[in-house]
Amino acid sequence: MLSLSYEKIHACPNNCMLYWGSLEDEKRDKCKKCNMSRWKSNENDGGENHVTDFQKKKKPKPAKVLRYCPLIPRLKRLYMSPKTSKLLKWHATVANPDGLLRHPRDSKAWKDFDSFYPNFASDPRNVRLGLATDGFNPFGNLCSTYSVWPVMLYLYNYPPWYCMKQTSLIMSMIIPGPKMPGNSIDLYLQPLVVELKILWNGVEAYDSSTNEMFHMCASLFCTISDFPGLDNLSGWNTHTLFACPSCRFDTESKRLKFGRKNCFMGHHRYLPLDHKYRYNKHSFDGSLEFRSSPVPMSGSKVLEQIEEYSRKRSRDEGTSEEGPLQWKKKILDDKNRTKDNLQACKDLQAMGIWEKLHPYPNSSKFPQSCFKMKNSEKDIFLHILKNVVFPDNYTSNISRCVDVKKRKVSGLKSHDSHILMEHLFPIAFRKTLPNEVSSVLIELCNYFREISSRVLNVKHLQKLQQRIALTLCHMEMIFPASFFTIMVHLVIHLGEEAMIAGHVHYRWMYLVERTLGHLKSYIRNKAAPEGCITEGYIMEECLTFCSTYFEDGNVETRFNRPRRNDDDNGIYASSESTILSNLFPT
Template sequence: MDLFLDKSWVKLNRAREEYRNALVTFLDHAFATSAVENKIACPCGNCANRFYHERELVMKHMIMKGMDIDYQKCIWVFHGEPRVCDDDNFLYNNSTDVPNNSCNNDILRMVEDAFEFHEPSSSSTPSMNDEAKTFFKLIDDAKQPLYPGCEEFSKLSFTVEMYHLKCLYGVSNVGFDAFVKLFKRALPKDSALPNSFNQMQTIIKKLGLDYRKIDVCPNDCVLFWKEKIGLDKCPVCDELRWKTTDDGSVIKLASGQKVPKKVLRHFPLIPRLKRLFISSKTAHLMRWHADEREDDGKLRHPADSTAWKCFDERYPTFASDARNVRLGLSSDGFNPFGMMSSQYSIWPVVLMAYNLPPWLCMKQSYFMLSLIIPGPKGPGNDIDVFLEPLIDELQLLWEVGVDTFDASKGETFRLYGALLWTINDFPAYGNLSGWKTKGKCACPYCNIDSCSFYLEGSKKLCYLYHRRLLDDDHSFRHDSRSFNGQVELRPPPKLWTGSELLKQMENVDVVYGKHPSIHKLNKETRKRKREDDFVEEVPWKKKSLFFRLEYWEHLLVRHNLDVMHVEKNVSEKIIGTLFGIDGKTKDTKKSRIDLERMNIRPDLHPVTLNNKTYIPPACFTLSKKEKEEMLGILASVRVPDGYATNIRRRIIDGEIRNLKIHDHHILMQQLLPLALRKMKNKDVSYVLIELCNFFKELCSKVATPEDFEKLEKRIVVILCHLERIFLPSFFDIMVHLPVHLPYEAKILGPVFQRWMYPVERYMRKLESYVGNKSQLEASIAEGALAEECLGFCSRYLQDVQLRENRSSRNNDDTDDVVVGGLSIFSLKCRAMSKKREFRPDYYVIEQAHSYILSNCEEVQVYAQEHYQIVSDIYRNTPEIIDDAHRKEFPKWFADNVAKHLPSDSCTANDLKYLSMFPSMWMNIMTKERGVVSM
């Protein structure tokens, strides 16, 4: 077998002899060709060629973890495989001042990838434009040793690593500058280290991609670009474009440039997409959805979804090349002043590439910041004005495409792209889609068929009538007494197509801008249309700019309902109502008056006695004892560090307050079902536990379309039960939206790739970049640009701790020593307290045995390969099943099983461990394998 032609051995079962023989051959070749001080780069899944180890340790890592998935697809350059095209070294293969180590080679490759420089031209000399000068200057920095005789670092590699550490650990600019000066003093006088942080930053920025500034009308009417780039005033509201002094003169910089009042910062998308393919570290990942994805009918990735497949069927030319990019878009606002002010709102627009594997496509390092929409006011309905540069790029990617170099295949191809959907909370949903998310028709799925009515007492809209979504023969449809006093025979609302929605928008006209005259004009236009009998009033504010994209009309789902915010709102209402939290409960005097006016549920109507109004307890009302018991359960929960907030700290005066969104997520899916078992009214607790289980199953990472179809029916029944329990004021639009979440999951794929959790964390990161309170957007743009550049550079660094590979603060590993024996016993741990004696009972021991047998790879391999041997022995020795012989099981196991196993399958020590769990082994043999009937 040729080691490099046939690499299939890396996917063999690591417990088999064939894998170990191939591994020995691989290590022999690697140590003969690539060893440095008797060590090689360890290619296991944890080390990923970042750490160098001796042979014995590398072999153990490869058996325990296997080879790094990404490295399997690449040329094994760290272990002696020759390159197909040795273009890495054409610029420096004769250089004598560059140390011959893989770190500096990777830095040079990084510079080439950053400038799209891959194939030298022997017939012509590249023109020395500014970009070429920058490129060759960086090449010189990459070849120049940090100081004469330094073999470990070049000027560029040391600068990149130092700057990366600054960003990783959040060192301030002033503090980092002090460290730079200290290093400068410690190194030889002729060292090439930059003198200050600013000089380092200048070098790093040369590797990054820039952004451009586009002036905006102060009232958000238009962008001053394209044909409007030379205007001094807005053509819509006549507002001056430039900042002025008190006497009306235009403010100018020292260079004579005028200062605009409002600036949009645009980070071009196309260069960032091209870099994903140009970079040798990420190019192969952009084909993962086609080359590596497991296609077994389950939903794990958006590529498994119906929406993706229907898109491929409609546009087969686009689908013919797996490298064509599918994108998602998300936007939300944040206040950069925190608690200091509530009047400022900045809206970043972020894109994510769904070609990547599911564990990468929602990572911050792969997010692409596209726009920074400035404050002080949020864009609201005028967000389409700011999206124009991005839409132009998306149109170019769809209609024309761009030539892009694929580093993984060494060829140039035409790259196309498409936007699949947007991800936003519900208010931003209305801004991007143009749908009115407030009012009688707030549900975008039910559209004009929404069922809502106004509650006079609570002064709010109520969304009930979920019975119309049930099957026609369901008993709830005719149960008028338990609901609103009426029989429900209406059919469910229809599902609207994109073409039908476009027809609804035909007569929707809007003038963008926040000037008072524009608001007045839009109101008069809407008033005239309402007076026209021939124009049907529809709940659209505008025709979304996304419909300029040819394919947008034909997408099955264009805008996602954010599960994160829906779950948070539902949880907030349940907890607030159950525990009677002031301001959060939906069981108030006004809500009881609503029942009286609707003439339903008379047992809950307010009663007046002695000039005092008395509110009878409802079925969901908790007694004081029940509250204490439920809160006691929540307060006693201990979760791993970073898993959730300490709920005990959120319990104040018998109430749960100040919960974050993720805390509601953990409560709904993990903790609240436990506490609800203390409720005396089991009918109520059962329904609420069902609702919690619904969200838990909805958020599963692997499911089938049939699973979500079942959830579609379950949630309708759950909401109908809730209508019988809670008051009408409980059912606002956020309680209604879960009805449509299973449909989206069935069509679009797993929820965890379409919710706001990673985007919200990224927004928080952008907020942390604000250093200069007078230049908010500029601070965020510069910080994001530096982070983007470091994210690109970090993929080329070796033996450096990165955000992606750094260990957690609770990491138990103290060194690289691996304990022998079974892999599950080789895990090291750190004591949390002093040593003490603990004697577990039988139940705890059985749980430990179950965990070990379910999670130990060697046990699984043993069960798969040798279960027939054990089953034959069991058939011949039925008495061992008897409980009376449990104590004899270890000796019997060793005597009767070990002699039938291959000599290299299990060691004597391993057999000792395996024989300690007689009951679990018997359960496996009897229940899972069906060997013996007990």
Template sequence: MDKNWMHVPNRFTSREYGAGINQLLTMAKAHAPGSTTFRCPCKRCCNNIFLPINEVEDHLFTIGIDPSYTHWIFHGEGESWNANSSDDDDESNNQSQNVVDDMDEMIEDIRAGAFMDHDFGEHGTTSEPNMSERQSRNFQKLLEDVRLPLYPDCAKFSKLSFIVKLLHIKTIGGWTIKSFNMVLDLLKAAFPDIQLPNSYHEARRLEHGLGFSYVKIDACPNDCMLFWNDDADKDSCSKCKESRWVSSRGKKGKIPQKVLRYFPLTPRLQRLFMSKNIAKSMKWHREQRVDDHSTLRHPADSKMWRQFDKDHSWFAEDARNVRLGLASDGFNPFNNNSKPYSIWPVILVPYNLPPWLCMKDPYLMLSLLIPGPKAPGNDIDVYLQPLVNELKDLWENGIDTYDASKSENFQLHAALLWTINDFPAYANLSGWSTKGKMACPLCNEDTDSMWLKHGRKHSYMGHRRFLPSTHTWRKKKTAFNGSDDHRLPPPERMGHDLLHQLENVCNVEFGKGSRKRKCRPDELNWTKKSIFFNLPYWSMLSLRHNLDVMHIEKNICDNVLGTLMGIEGKTKDTANARRDLMELGLRKELHLQPSSNGYQMMLGSYTLDLPERRRFCEWLASVKFPDGFASNISRCVSVADGSCKDYFQLQLVGFYDLIYDLH
């Protein structure tokens, strides 16, 4: 519909403007037959006031129509609303919204197929993966709700699709349960014939039929064990004897001290194939990816992916088999540093999807929510048991799944390719300690380390071993540790080599209450045999753990900026560092010089003086970023002092990327 007439300069004499007003009012009368008042879309009323039709017409000619009202949703024009609208209207958001918009079609696809879900109990017990009587009732209720119109003669929404949209808006809008209930009451009061639940909890029960649920598994407060499977009925920990329950005098029921939330993976993988669009995207890595063997655009372009296909050709035959990455780290959910609390989410990433989708919010799968208040540390394997058991079953047996894009059933299998984490979490997940003289998991026992006497920490100076044999840096002595280095890189350890080393690691007990075990020399830096080795293919992987770039950028940039700016507590150029240089006989220009006060630190060539710091801060204050890319850095620096007001506010990934680009 042409609406250029809304912007004509002289509405009193324009025939085009008059025809447009007549068209709008005719549509409004047809949209609400019998109504005596209508919303006035003039510039002053802005659809907030109901007036008789003749007054609406007067306002439109004397005041003028609101030029921003280009979609006449209040006057009968069809609504094309997107519940996931945002400033970034990208393909991932559109596909996420399609899942909600195609709810009716998806339910019909499920009905036509042979989708089967698990029935999880309250304490982690599972039934056989067959359609139980309870599931059958839930599914029939879903079919009834998807066929029931929202109100009589409503062709746009069914009861189920409207509730799912409303819950979607609550999630992305951050509504409280109270506000959600208030909206339900308002809608039911305004539209008596509307089919809506009475409360948020009733709406959630309706949604649970789609499989959006999780399992609560009680855990020992000392991280020793889970009260799960054969231990589900125990009332105390079999290791530390700590009670499973909080003392509950005067309260009904028993309250567990610690609860693990587990979100079953199998039904979520099956749901990826319920939507035709997403089911097609799950085969992108095989059917649409450009495979030129020269550019790394997607994990499927990596050597590790190709090697995995060679080792497990039966898995690679079907492009629908899912390949996953696992990421985990701790954070404080209370946003309060004075109240220490560390909760660890475990998130899975499906790599079948194209790169512009697989790392987007709608496709990141929260698998475990490990409670605090303390980080699980090396005991994280206790909490990974349900996930690893399910991954093992998905690899060996698979699950019967319906593919909506092909309207057929297939046996879905899944594999975990690697983990993604920072260096401390690397130690927790791999079982190799990232501290001490053998901190490098790849160099293993060949790690080249040096103990700094005054700094009281290890230094790792063997990185020149990885350079080409003719590289000039191999001969530079004064720039490194005082000697040249022509050694070959350490040998790569294969899975069977690691398993042979792990045979010496024994008597590992999990739990904060367990006595700390002393590491024997033959155990190297191993603290445990990781639970991931229970997966049949894990020892054959050439790459098991990845370090995320964000933490590396952040830590390096923190240290570089702290040293350049001479920020107290952040600089690495300290008196002890200078003493270690004297001990090693390196960098004589940086040695401590005797003075009347004891010693004097000469300014290093890398340290900025006051005029240089001022120029740097002035440049920082002038840096402009796109909206949402970084905070206002100009507030974080003081040009007059040549210092950072709040150094931690500069810890922005976008800022680090900019610094590295300039470097």
């Protein structure tokens, strides 16, 4: 009745096909593309000539299994509970009086979708989903090559205090290891795509809050992934000179001769047309810049490019009309990873800029950069990180990642780095770097802090967008060309993305990575990690759903249990939903 189950779908070990979809495919014993067996081979059977009668009667085991959790019954089940049913309609029942961005429903993408599909927007019970995926090693340090890829769905109908919680996500599938799916992830997403097509037309569901049947539809609002995962999900090649998915074929990039890396500079292109930096070629990439900033590509143009890629091409065809065919389906002063090296100085010499940093003639030595810290400055910097204390559950223990004696910082999580950039670096840089360097880095840190705010103003975002272009230009005047990888260039588009799709924290990977760590705790049998994760999730999903039927205060559940450090004895205790709901009065 609760539809708390999952399906086991057999897959080809080479990621060629799923034994699913048609009766013919379900009955196959070999892959129709690579002809590999569907079943595991018994290494101890001695070959086909030595198979015993017992082994013939034994049920064969599939070589690879995709565990899929059907979406439609889970969405129907959410409307069976009066509490979750009301929460799913929050985005339409609570007004936004000041027009600021507090939720994805306030974003331009949400509003444009409503204008294009008014029938979908007419019923607030229609669901908008965010798809998130990433790989992780289920065995910790025991195996470094095994990779499991969960696919999760977030419901953006929920209010801010409920939207991105682990209790509100839906586990769609567990893509099995041992290798990452790569571009074959589309193969495993087939069952989900079929259900999403059905949900676009709508299915009948029961709304327990109004005691009526309604026609429930659903759409995919956005996807959440890291940059390599974007390569797999979208098919846009993120390893070339046109790696930026926003600039696309208009990306300003070049290949460094000595550093042998792709360099993404030329951010003075994003400045106003009359800005003085456009005429200063010696401080940037050695060229004058009179072009306007790249124009974001429309969805119809993207579909045209994908169709162009899908056509059969001859071997000599390597470019399209607009450029190459892109579609395809922490240690301080680390000698091996630093950008301040001889090759970087040679690249500056080859570009004809920054004569003061060119290598010395007939020598392997080069001048010291202004951003390089002395040992005494490193000690000050590390002591600041070592002595910092944050509120409980705000971040991990950063001080344990700092080794003052060896002058190293290691073991930081991605969210820890985010916290360092937002709060600690602006303080630490003031005492350890020259003013011309620290001021630019503090500008960058402030930009990340403001773009990650809970409440955003579109007019303020437009100012931030203009300011970050100037900040990146200042960085180009300080750091070598090899520093400006694609990850640095993508900072220029964060403001645009926030104005289009809403808040950063509804689409970043920190919450997904935390969920992956939680899924890792489900594993009890190392021989079947995917099965353990799925069974553990189903059990927790059942407990979460049943907890919604208990009244607050009568039974302790995961929704009303006290905080871990509840030292106010209930005098000032208040649930998170009560605090945040005050921001959205009815």
